[in-house]
Amino acid sequence: MSDIPAPSLLREIESIALAAGRLILEVRQSGTSVQRKGDGSPVTDADQFAEELITRELQRIDSSISIVGEEAASAGDFGGASERTFFLVDPLDGTKEFIRGRADFTVNICLVENGRPQLGVVVAPARRELFSGNGSISYKCQLSDDQTIRERSRITTATPSNLLSAVASASHENAETKDFLDRLPIGKKLSVGSSLKFCLVATGEADIYPRFGTTMQWDTAAGDAVLRGAGGCTLTCDGRELGYGAKDPDTKALQNPHFVSFGGSAEALRELLRVSTLEVSS
Structure with a gap:
């Protein structure tokens, strides 16, 4: 891992997202159960297990901050979004890609403050990649086989050209x-x-x-x-x-x-x- 520092809260949320990513890979390896939500979109046991893990660990960090997770919201629990500060969680974004055996699925955790996405972590466990940012700086991390951070680098957007x-x-x-x-x-x-x-x-x-x-x-x-x-x-x-x-x-x-x-x-x-x-x- 490089010596580029990351803020402590960001590192904690990175660790939670990485743990959820490991769990998702374990579930896929052992066999995934697929169901359908009321809107017809697919949901798997990996979605549910990962959201339970993320919710538990975010509450450990600060139990006073509300959490709005996709699966809980789908079941009617979404009141935390009216708070000034809350976590938004998608435990498995790209469920269709996950079911098809592709690598383009992610774990998403974001701290929202005053309507803005203040701090976010995106983990793509099958691609061994992590992206994170706190509003003023963002990183891309390469992951090792055990889904721990091997290398961290700062990222910035490119200056768009005419094409x-x-x-x-x-x-x-x-x-x-x-x-x-x-x-x-x-x-x-x-x-x-x-x-x-x-x-x-x-x-x-x-x-x-x-x-x-x-x-x-x-x-x-x-x-x-x-x-x-x-x-x-x-x-x-x-x-x-x-x-x-x-x-x-x-x-x-x-x-x-x-x-x-x-x-x-x-x-x-x-x-x-x-x-x-x-x-x-x-």
Whole structure:
């Protein structure tokens, strides 16, 4: 491991996410049970076991901070999102990729403060990668076989050039996304699952990530925190910063509007949104 320091709370949350990643890999190796939620989306025992572990360990750090986890919220427990400070947890983002035996699934943990993703950790255990950020600095870590941090490096977004590199969802690309990108000078297009799309923009491997489909706040918060700490931004289609939390939360209130993440400044992204002249209903 390199000697680049990380803030103590960030290190604690990294450790929790790494433990959840190890558990998920163990469950996949022993055989995964798949069920369907009320909305038809898949959920596995790995999702449930990982959220239980994360919830228990976050409560150990500070029991006064509310936790909004995907599986608990799906069962109706999402009141913590009305708090000024709370954790957002997606124990297994990219469940479809996980079920298919692919590597593009992640563990996402984010501390939200005053509507902003203040501190986030994204672990991709099958890729042996960890990304984290605290709003002012972000890291990419390579993991050892035992899912411990082997090497840590600071990451920053690239300065977008006239020809942009785009990343889109591996499982959820739609016509609106294609139309938006067709209106921009895109030189290269990447496809990846889960919150790794934010991380590719954070490391400068991509410049822009548009999402014009349904996502929930727990899907995006951790990756968004990593991106913002690396120098990027995430805006809604009307140019506002993507916010988190809800005064009177329910599952619909925790649904994100359409958004675009970008490796440059918010001002530059607003200009791209204006130039694209694409009206996207959010």
